[in-house]
Amino acid sequence: xxxxxxxxxxxxxxxxxxxxxxxxxxxxxxxxxxxxxxxxxxxxxxxxxxxxxxxxxxxxxxxxxxxxxxxxxxxxxxxxxxxxxxxxxxxxxxxxxxxxxxxxxxxxxx
Numbered sequence: 001x002x003x004x005x006x007x008x009x010x011x012x013x014x015x016x017x018x019x020x021x022x023x024x025x026x027x028x029x030x031x032x033x034x035x036x037x038x039x040x041x042x043x044x045x046x047x048x049x050x051x052x053x054x055x056x057x058x059x060x061x062x063x064x065x066x067x068x069x070x071x072x073x074x075x076x077x078x079x080x081x082x083x084x085x086x087x088x089x090x091x092x093x094x095x096x097x098x099x100x101x102x103x104x105x106x107x108x109x110x
Contacts, residue, residue: 012048013045016042019041023037023041
């Protein structure tokens with residue numbers, strides 16, 4: 001998505017440059033009038049470019065927010081899964097400890 005926006009920006013700039021060149025070559029007006037037209041067109045191109053820049057910045061911001069949410073969900077799931085496994089491990093260790101204590105009592109009772 002971002003590469004297509006980049007392509008649009010490049011195409012927009014290329015079109016502005018080509019249009020300006022053709023405009024100069026075919027200009028029926030005086031030089032001062034042509035320069036004013038070029039200045040106006042460059043201003044419009046700058047505005048369009050800024051609009052595209054803001055659209056791209058908003059798109060990237062939304063993507064970053066979504067990625068942050070996805071990472072948060074992943075971490076929550078990993079922690080929950082780890083806690084569940086940790087509880088199972090603690091239960092298993094408690095059982096083994098209980099068996100060891102029983103064996104130790106038997107060994108000392110003899």
